[in-house]
Amino acid sequence: MSRRAPDAAGAAAPKRPRIPYVPKVTQSALLRTLLRLKENNLLHTDASDRQLRRQIAASSDIDKIDTPYGQLMQAMDVGNAQFVDVVHPAASLFHLATVSAAFAGVMMACADAAGNDPLRLIIYADGLTPGNVFRPNSGRKLLAIANFPDYMLWRSACWPIFAVIRVSIISLVAAGTSGVMRRVLRYFIPAFARGVMITHGGRTVQVNVEFNGFLADLVEHKEISHCKGTSGARCCIDCPNVLRTGTRSEGDIGLECRDRSEFAQVDDALIWDIVDRLAGSITWHHL
Numbered sequence: 001m002s003r004r005a006p007d008a009a010g011a012a013a014p015k016r017p018r019i020p021y022v023p024k025v026t027q028s029a030l031l032r033t034l035l036r037l038k039e040n041n042l043l044h045t046d047a048s049d050r051q052l053r054r055q056i057a058a059s060s061d062i063d064k065i066d067t068p069y070g071q072l073m074q075a076m077d078v079g080n081a082q083f084v085d086v087v088h089p090a091a092s093l094f095h096l097a098t099v100s101a102a103f104a105g106v107m108m109a110c111a112d113a114a115g116n117d118p119l120r121l122i123i124y125a126d127g128l129t130p131g132n133v134f135r136p137n138s139g140r141k142l143l144a145i146a147n148f149p150d151y152m153l154w155r156s157a158c159w160p161i162f163a164v165i166r167v168s169i170i171s172l173v174a175a176g177t178s179g180v181m182r183r184v185l186r187y188f189i190p191a192f193a194r195g196v197m198i199t200h201g202g203r204t205v206q207v208n209v210e211f212n213g214f215l216a217d218l219v220e221h222k223e224i225s226h227c228k229g230t231s232g233a234r235c236c237i238d239c240p241n242v243l244r245t246g247t248r249s250e251g252d253i254g255l256e257c258r259d260r261s262e263f264a265q266v267d268d269a270l271i272w273d274i275v276d277r278l279a280g281s282i283t284w285h286h287l
């Protein structure tokens with residue numbers, strides 16, 4: 001690669017506004033950056049310089065942020081006396097909507113579009129890499145609201161983070177990832193019991209949020225459900241009548257089936273029946 005030669009005609013080109021390089025993101029450096037962006041009309045905010053200063057000071061002390069839903073940062077019991085730091089999901093949505101008018105606007109638009117239905121919450125989970133838990137695209141538990149506009153759903157960086165849990169901690173919990181997830185779901189239900197109050201454009205609404213499922217890759221789905229992978233004869237945990245290999249019984253279908261109505265859906269009764277049958281078939285010899 002050759003270095004680009006200085007353009008002789010460059011002087012005639014229209015000049016872009018210059019934004020000075022900020023060497024470190026300290027509180028004051030961040031404030032300088034934001035003020036400079038604002039000066040150049042690149043930051044769309046109604047906040048005054050003083051309000052920005054206050055917001056940065058407040059947001060840098062994340063441990064102390066309190067909301068009507070409790071502290072933003074909380075310790076969650078994941079089982080076996082293991083506690084991890086989590087971002088309280090309702091407090092997180094409330095706080096983001098408080099510090100960002102844009103986010104509040106998105107939440108309000110989602111609530112308006114959903115009408116009386118709750119917003120659909122998705123938990124995105126991916127495998128954790130010990131020693132590298134902050135890898136950009138992995139190792140995080142993120143939340144998304146399926147009602148978010150596409151430009152936010154397409155960028156996981158826009159999804160609020162719930163927790164980063166190390167594998168070494170998960171391995172100490174009975175049933176591993178699925179044991180942790182059980183606690184996560186039990187944590188979420190009361191967390192969203194009162195919905196989230198969002199104020200935007202002179203209106204305040206209570207946004208209700210309901211868990212709508214996990215988003216994960218195959219391995220993580222297997223971990224979350226703690227039952228099986230896709231390689232078994234029955235390859236789907238949701239569709240009990242899909243048989244990948246082996247002899248089909250009445251009502252079974254194969255992977256070639258394209259008719260959606262043919263796929264059976266697993267229900268609680270079947271799950272409990274499987275649990276009972278497994279419990280009945282386990283002997284001390286197996287343990």
Ligand SMILES: [Zn+2]
Binds near residue numbers: 236237238239242
């Ligand atoms: Zn299926």
